[in-house]
Amino acid sequence: MGSLSLLFAVTTLSYLAASLLYLVGMIGRRPQLPQAGRWVLLIGIISQASCFAVRHSSAGGTPVTSLHESLAFFAWCLILLFLLLDLRFKLSVMGAFAAPMALLLMIGSALCPDVVVQLSPVLKSWLFPVHITFAFLGNAAFALSFGAGVMYLIQNRMLKSKRFTGIYQLLPSLDSLDKVNYTCLSVGFPLMTLGIISGAFWANIAWGTYWSWDPKETWALLTWFLYAALLHGRLTIGWRGRKAAIFSIIAFMFLLFTFLGVNLLLGGYHTFESFAVI
Amino acid sequence: MNIIVVGLSHKTAPVEIREKVAFPPTEMEAPLMKMLALPAISEGMIVSTCNRVELYAVSRQPEAAILELKSFLADFHALPEAVLNEHLYDRSGDDAIHHVLRVASSLDSMVIGEPQILGQIKTAYGYACEFKTTGTILNRFMHKAFSVAKRIRTETAIASSAVSVSFAAVELARKIFDSLENKTVMLVGAGEMCELAAKHFVNQGVSKVLVTNRTFSRAEKLAAEFNGTAVNFDNFREQLHRVDILLSSTGAPDYILSAGKLKEVCKMRRFKPMFLIDIAVPRDIDPAANKLDCVYLYDVDDLQGVVQANLKERHKEAEKAELIIKGEVAQFRNWLDTLQIKPTIVALRRQMEQIRQVEMERTLANLNHLNDKERKAIEAMSAAIVNKILHQPTQKLKQVNQNDDGTLYLDAVRTLFDLPAQDVTHSDATDSE
Incomplete structure (x- = not known):
């Protein structure tokens, strides 16, 4: 397990270093620091990918079955999407949100017991990695749209109240934040949809039914409807700006509950324990 | 070897004095040559702007040099020395190095962080080089001053925010819109500040300018200036849905734009943000419009507020700059000592x-x-x-x-x-x- 914990540490340290680079770069107005942060994040996701690879071979299956692994995988998806987004929009300020969030996820992951759960044979299917990859990438996209939404509200508040604090200089224009919010939404929604569909097919193979109103499924569907409404509002009614930002923040709260709350509070067959061979 | 500064600035002398001691840029040879001929001076240059006149020199005998420079300045401009001396300051050694670095970095300027002074010192140094009145020490010193100024400009935010109302408007627009390139500006009424702001917007790449005025011919004239379109005042409201940035300064006693009208406009624009700048007093636009999600309304006081805040920010950044300068003074002093x-x-x-x-x-x-x-x-x-x-x-x-x-x-x-x-x-x- 030596190489695993080493890779895990390298990843966490990269995210820590990148967080510092982004935050100090933003607050101290040193644009070259976030530039470096990008490369540090790249090191982070590469080392984390190797971490997954090692786990995959040692567990003999997709290594996203415990909370420890899930949180880490979430962090990975988040940084991957952020780096792609950064290529397109060059909004390093988002890094000051994404990198610390990934760091928190890694810390959360480290605090959870690291157990390698053996999947019960019924659950072993190629659909499992497909399902979780779509679902987690979708979640990560929504997390970024949440971040952009929060920044939008802060910037909007300052522009409206005409009281400007230091952050004002650091945040990009309302238009760009709105665009990021929309891009993340339009990327996240199809991913989430595919995640739900692939999950349904997998359920059909495992249990012979596509949908069984397990709490996670119910909440995921509810969240999906929320995001569908938001996307619809943006595309047809012309929702944008503040309204869209608030909506994406609320929807993300539901998403968080679907992701964590359901597992920790409500139970059902999506809980990590139920994956295990009994 | 010592660096010497003798001079006066907006802080020590009123404009009546400053204009008398200014050196016209076309006739720099004579004063430079005279200055270099002073017995205690081995290198020299003259900085002359509307806000300051300063002589920079290198000398082995600082006290003598200061006296000589002072009488040179009085003699050259035929002013009584006693009168001039009241306004003159002199620095030598580390104080002189410190002073020049501060001036070049625009910390001593009337508007802290203004960018012109560095160019003016570069020009002054250019004259001195042309007439070969500088040597090893001033050459090195000036390059140090330029690099310190550059360093302060990049390492602190001393010049990053607008300190004029019209520029503040452009800056705000940049925080609302992604780019100004495909945006439309409308000028309602005429006013110096509005026209200035419109000019800034056009310089920043705004593509379309609409102008409206109660007197249509004036609108046409102004529109021609900006390569824009004149709009009839009676129906300018019908054009509002095309407008991203509106600059208003009419003499109307009441609001010419109500919040209700703007709400309609917002809907027509599918809630794309609008930036309204109301420079008129009494105001042209109902302040309640700012409550609309897609409207960002600034009146003249709001813009003044932004400028004040920016100035405060500059002063804060100036403190950081002072620390940088302190270190650089010591560094240059070390070199001088060698x-x-x-x-x-x-x-x-x-x-x-x-x-x-x-x-x-x-x-x-x-x-x-x-x-x-x-x-x-x-x-x-x-x-x-x-x-x-x-x-x-x-x-x-x-x-x-x-x-x-x-x-x-x-x-x-x-x-x-x-x-x-x-x-x-x-x-x-x-x-x-």
Whole structure:
């Protein structure tokens, strides 16, 4: 397990270093620091990918079955999407949100017991990695749209109240934040949809039914409807700006509950324990 | 060697005095030559702007130099010395270095962080170079000043925010819109501030300008100026849905745009944000419009507020800049200290002696068969070679040091032999502009 914990540490340290680079770069107005942060994040996701690879071979299956692994995988998806987004929009300020969030996820992951759960044979299917990859990438996209939404509200508040604090200089224009919010939404929604569909097919193979109103499924569907409404509002009614930002923040709260709350509070067959061979 | 500053600025002299001592840029040769001819001055340059007139000089006798420069300034402009002296300040040594670095970095300017002063000093230095009144020390000093100014500009936010109302408007627009390139600006009414702001917007790439005025001919005239379109005042409201940025300054006694009308416009624009700048007093646009999600309404007080906040921010950044300058003063002072004859010769001798000893040890280690006498002979020979080689340069250095260009040789020796300064890091070789 030596190489695993080493890779895990390298990843966490990269995210820590990148967080510092982004935050100090933003607050101290040193644009070259976030530039470096990008490369540090790249090191982070590469080392984390190797971490997954090692786990995959040692567990003999997709290594996203415990909370420890899930949180880490979430962090990975988040940084991957952020780096792609950064290529397109060059909004390093988002890094000051994404990198610390990934760091928190890694810390959360480290605090959870690291157990390698053996999947019960019924659950072993190629659909499992497909399902979780779509679902987690979708979640990560929504997390970024949440971040952009929060920044939008802060910037909007300052522009409206005409009281400007230091952050004002650091945040990009309302238009760009709105665009990021929309891009993340339009990327996240199809991913989430595919995640739900692939999950349904997998359920059909495992249990012979596509949908069984397990709490996670119910909440995921509810969240999906929320995001569908938001996307619809943006595309047809012309929702944008503040309204869209608030909506994406609320929807993300539901998403968080679907992701964590359901597992920790409500139970059902999506809980990590139920994956295990009994 | 000492840096000397004698001069006056907006802080010490009213404009009536400043205009009398200003040096016209087309006639710099005479004053520069006269200044250099002063007995205590070995290098000199003159900075003359509308806010300050300063003489920078290098001298071995700072007290004498200051007196000479003061009477030079009075004589040249035919002013009574007693009157002028009231407004003059003088600095020498570290204080002078500190002062010039602050001026070049725009910390001493009327509007802190304004960018012109650096260019003005560069121009002044250009004249001095043209008439060859600067030497080793001022050359190095000016390049230091330019690099410090540049450093402060990049490392602090001293010049990053707008300090005029019209620029503040452009800056705000940049925080609302992604780019200004495909945006439409509308001017309602005419007013100097509005036109100025519109000009800034056009310079920043705004593509379309609409102008409306109660007097249509005036609208047409202004529109022609911006390559825009004149709109009839009676139906300018029908055009509003096309407008992203609106600048209003009519003389109307009441609101010409109600919040209700703007709400309709928002809907037509599918809630794309609108930036409204109301410079009119009494105001043209119902302030309640700011409550609409897609409207960002600023009146003249709001913009003043932004400017005040930016100024405050600049002053905060100036504190950071002062720290940078403190370090740079010490660094330049160290370099200046190395340009003294005695320490330079000592350092040169020490370096040669070190080389000699190292080489002696290396050679003797392989010559074990030599007896003490032979060893001593070789040792004496090596010492003699070093002495002979150093004799001529040492004499020459002492000789040229009597002249003004002695520092040039000292600097050359320091550079050629890479002599370290005592107790300090000698890192000045890199600061070229």
